[in-house]
Every structure is written in structure tokens, then in C-alpha cells.
Amino acid sequence: MTKTVLITGASRGIGAATALAFGRSGWNVAVNYRRSAQQAEEVCEKICSAGGNALPFRADVSDPAQAAVLVDDTIHAFGGLDALVCNAGVALPQMLVTDVTDGQWRELFAADVDGVFYPVRSALPHMIHNKSGAIVTVASMWGQTGGSCEVAYSAAKGAVIAFTKALAKEVGPSGIRANCVCPGVILTDMNAHLSPADLDALREETPLEALGRPEDVAETVLFLCSHKAGFVTGQVVGVNGGLVI
Ligand code: NAP
Numbered sequence: 001m002t003k004t005v006l007i008t009g010a011s012r013g014i015g016a017a018t019a020l021a022f023g024r025s026g027w028n029v030a031v032n033y034r035r036s037a038q039q040a041e042e043v044c045e046k047i048c049s050a051g052g053n054a055l056p057f058r059a060d061v062s063d064p065a066q067a068a069v070l071v072d073d074t075i076h077a078f079g080g081l082d083a084l085v086c087n088a089g090v091a092l093p094q095m096l097v098t099d100v101t102d103g104q105w106r107e108l109f110a111a112d113v114d115g116v117f118y119p120v121r122s123a124l125p126h127m128i129h130n131k132s133g134a135i136v137t138v139a140s141m142w143g144q145t146g147g148s149c150e151v152a153y154s155a156a157k158g159a160v161i162a163f164t165k166a167l168a169k170e171v172g173p174s175g176i177r178a179n180c181v182c183p184g185v186i187l188t189d190m191n192a193h194l195s196p197a198d199l200d201a202l203r204e205e206t207p208l209e210a211l212g213r214p215e216d217v218a219e220t221v222l223f224l225c226s227h228k229a230g231f232v233t234g235q236v237v238g239v240n241g242g243l244v245i
Pocket of ligand 1: 008009010011012013014015032033034035036037059060061062087088089090091111115138139140141182183184185186187188189190191
């Protein structure tokens, strides 16, 4: 039977590439977006025109009620939920921690931490009932190492890493796997503010001498959700060209 994945924040960047990778591999794909309706439609059209099956679902995953409806609508539309990819996220401009406002802190933690917890909490009863499921969260290398002038973002992504490790222990006996992917520098809108000189410097610092593409992360997420990763859980997988080892 065709498997179904729900990918949060799949209208752009890493999420969109991940949706396309799952679509190409024959999964039903629930493409979540918050604001970018047209891009989400385009992702679905690409999947469907290649013979796959995808639908767009608007929801702000930092809102518990919307996250619950998103999960329910996905299960209703496709008849099940085999994998959940918690990819949606935002970043702040680089700044000193003393300059981070209350509002920026709350907004970041809402999107990057609440936005992982709520979809997972809503999806788990279904997965536990089926005694099967795969969850992948998307954190960041800054959550592993901490980044100067990225204190709030590092803290939020560190929370996602710890959440995923604890989750893996808790739901493993229910047949559910949970893993975390930590991208390095990936060329998406999130890094559009970086100058060519900044990007060159990051490329030079990276052992593989390249910047990441959304597809690099997508293939790792797809692997972690597949049966090929059936004995892999609780792991934090860097996709960073060796920038963080
Ligand atoms: P992006 O291009 O800015 O795309 C972000 C996606 O998240 C969009 O689809 C956006 O949807 C969605 N989103 C944000 N807040 C949301 C919310 N509350 N509810 C639902 N959707 C929401 O970012 P990206 O670079 O692909 O990043 C994807 C993930 O990878 C993030 O968690 C990010 O922190 C992480 N990451 C990225 C990098 C990198 O170098 N790019 C590095 C490390 C980690 P709408 O546009 O529809 O609002």
C-alpha cells in the first residue's frame, strides 16, 4: 500500500525538495505551508505531473489547533500517516543575544520548537495505534555546536535535538523511529541575505568545498523515513559537507 508522509514547511527550500524526493519515490505527500500557497501548489503540481500524489495543506504549525487539523486532514485525505517530517522553521537575523527582543524570541521558539512538538503530538496516537511510524525533525548544525550571534536559533535547534532523542526512547517500544537531521549551510531563502563573499568564505571552510543544496538534505530525510533505516533511531545526522564534525 502507498505510504503517506506529511512534511511541514514544504512550500519552499528544504521542505519543497523533500516533498519532491518523496513524491518521486512513490509516497503520497501532504505539502504543508503557512503563507506560500502558490509555491505549495507548484510543488504538488510537479509531483502529480510526474505521476505521484500530493495535496497542499495550509496550517501554522506553531498553533496547536491548526497542527491537529493538519494531521487529521492528512490522514483523512490519504487514509493514513506513515511518516512525519518536521521541517518548518524560521531564523532571526544574526545579532547579539542582548539585542534579541521578547517578541523575536517567542516567534522563533513558536515556529522552531512548538512547531515540532504540536504536529508530533497530534501524529503519535495514529502511529502508536499502528505500531509503526517514522518521524524526522530538522534542526541545524548550530543546535549541535552553538553559533555566535545565533544564540536564540541555536537554543531552539538544540531543543529540537533533545526532543528527538527523548522521543526516540519513549516511542521506540511502539514501533516508531525518530531521528534528527542537522543541515549545515544550504542554499535556500533562509540564507538569501548572505553576500557572495560570505558564501565563498563558508564554502572554503567546508571540507567538501561546496555549499549544500536542499536536495542533499531531502535525500537524507527520505532515507531516514524508509525501511532502509529500519534500525536507525534517536540519531542526529549532519548534512553539512563536513563543516561540523
Ligand atoms: P525556507 O526556505 O525559509 O523555508 C521555510 C519553510 O518553513 C517555508 O515553507 C515556510 O512556509 C515554512 N514555515 C515557517 N514557519 C512556519 C509555520 N509556523 N507553519 C508552517 N510552515 C512554516 O527555509 P529552509 O532553509 O528550507 O529551512 C527549512 C528547515 O531547515 C528550517 O527548520 C531551518 O531552520 C532548517 N535549516 C536550514 C538551514 C539552511 O542553511 N537553509 C540550515 C540549518 C537548518 P511558508 O513560506 O508557506 O510560510
